[in-house]
Amino acid sequence: MADPITPAISERICKHMNDDHAAAVLTYAQVYGKSPTAETAAMSAIDPLGMDLTAQVDGETVNLRIPFDRELTDSEDAHQTLIAMIKQARTLSST
Template structure:
């Protein structure tokens, strides 16, 4: 059985990304959000279609990044975020 991306799963993924992979979150904003300069980026939420970040480039702004497919579960979210990171590098 696949686990859908619930609020609890979104919160867990965001906490992990913000605590352990802040460089990746910043790179997502720069590459996929086409943001040249920013001080910080934080993942706010993730859902099957995309993720919301808050970026700080002298003021806080929300940023939505869509995925290239609809996520099926938390494992798919992990795989997709890793692939997005590889592509952005």
């Protein structure tokens, strides 16, 4: 069974995303954060309703809140949702 999204789980997910999937986090900022000129982005928190990113946009640091399309149930749901979101974002940006 997957873990509920607690602050400790949020920290683990954010570290993993920032360390291993930085390009995906940047894509989330550019597409879902409506910041196409973002140069870098880091995930600072995730909860059942959305994710918080800090991005460099046009030389400024901005905080972005990206809501999910539904409330997530646990860490596995977060994992699957983030995968689905990056696939969708790549499709949107290639059209």
